[in-house]
Amino acid sequence: MKILFIGDIVGPGLNYLELHLPDIIAQHQPDFVIANAENLELSGSGSFVIAGMTRANLERLWTLGVDAVTGGNHSWDGNEGHTVHEDARVLRPLNYGEIAPGRGAAILEKNGLRLGVINLASRDALRLADDPLTVMERQLDTWADALDGVLVDFHGTSTEEKLTIAYANAGRVIAVVGTHTHVPTLDLRVLPGGVAYVSDVGMTGPSGGILGYHPSTFVSAMKKRMYTRDAWQFAEGPIELGAVLVTCEARRATDIQRL
Numbered sequence: 001m002k003i004l005f006i007g008d009i010v011g012p013g014l015n016y017l018e019l020h021l022p023d024i025i026a027q028h029q030p031d032f033v034i035a036n037a038e039n040l041e042l043s044g045s046g047s048f049v050i051a052g053m054t055r056a057n058l059e060r061l062w063t064l065g066v067d068a069v070t071g072g073n074h075s076w077d078g079n080e081g082h083t084v085h086e087d088a089r090v091l092r093p094l095n096y097g098e099i100a101p102g103r104g105a106a107i108l109e110k111n112g113l114r115l116g117v118i119n120l121a122s123r124d125a126l127r128l129a130d131d132p133l134t135v136m137e138r139q140l141d142t143w144a145d146a147l148d149g150v151l152v153d154f155h156g157t158s159t160e161e162k163l164t165i166a167y168a169n170a171g172r173v174i175a176v177v178g179t180h181t182h183v184p185t186l187d188l189r190v191l192p193g194g195v196a197y198v199s200d201v202g203m204t205g206p207s208g209g210i211l212g213y214h215p216s217t218f219v220s221a222m223k224k225r226m227y228t229r230d231a232w233q234f235a236e237g238p239i240e241l242g243a244v245l246v247t248c249e250a251r252r253a254t255d256i257q258r259l
């Protein structure tokens, strides 16, 4: 089983994927394609303009062959941030309670394979999140051994926390991939128990700025101590692709490589 996971898609990163993802899929033949899509498009009003998901942009991802998307602290942002969760292919952090719209876990079925996907967030990304480990283990208990593997998108800043989640679930999950920082890390490895791991997959978005946004977005916010509508712009420059390919056999990861 092969899984292609694409890190936080930022604005113009979607145009890049429309040009290049078909070739990437043809070359690597993943059984499942999953992407973190929390930063797809700027929308909102007043001081709440921010990047989130919209149905139109999600439709473009489904057309490309993306099977499910994960999110994070921006899962409910933007004009359609609450209604996008009506689509069962859209996941948001599982450990953000029952009341917020959406679901945090799903089973994907394709090519005779069943892959569980869990989206978690740390409290440094979502202040009101519950303990991710407890929530994750409860979810894994409900799935028992009925799956060919479970992939976790852990959305947060702390590498210590991400590694702990991975080691704590050795043998129960096949991959823990980090998102949220938008900065790719070099620590790709398969941990004992067959868990493919990377602290952060990195973003898929324009490289000429800060986390895919124009530098003025954050410089202005730091000076004014608030985000304003005018400030939000995507960065320019070449698109960088943050993506990893995970290979598994017999419910264990055997390889993780950066594309």
Ligand SMILES: [Fe+2]
Residues within 6 Å of the ligand: 008, 038, 039, 072, 180, 182
């Ligand atoms: Fe992000």
Ligand SMILES: [Fe+2]
Residues within 6 Å of the ligand: 038, 072, 073, 074, 125, 155, 179, 180, 181
């Ligand atoms: Fe985030």
